């Protein structure tokens with residue numbers, strides 16, 4: 001891998017993992033998405049590193065994630081206070097999150113997490129700052145060691 005690379009692809013491949021929606025009340029929001037969209041909630045989980053409670057819905061391979069704050073000083077709480085509920089981040093799966101972060105740094109992207117932190121479902125995640133990406137918060141995720149699935153490069 002060249003340290004001179006100025007962008008993440010094609011050194012790392014991306015696969016859309018989920019799109020996240022910030023919500024005030026996770027139970028109410030899960031109920032709302034189930035009733036109105038007819039989606040089935042796969043799982044609800046607390047993510048201590050994010051001070052958040054998340055719920056996942058499968059939508060054709062990718063997921064919709066609802067994210068609610070568990071503590072008043074979380075980034076989700078701040079986001080909702082500032083912008084209200086709504087789209088919060090896009091999550092892209094990468095095979096090697098350290099490599100992707102190194103490439104992101106080399107590309108001049110501001111990192112929210114300098115190194116990966118534990119994410120939902122035993123994954124490792126890191127966020128790229130929206131100031132570097134046209135206002136979009138991007139989460140990178142590396143799935144656990146059991147990641148046997150090979151992704152077709154899109």
Ligand code: ZN
Pocket residue numbers: 018020065089091139
């Ligand atoms: Zn997420």
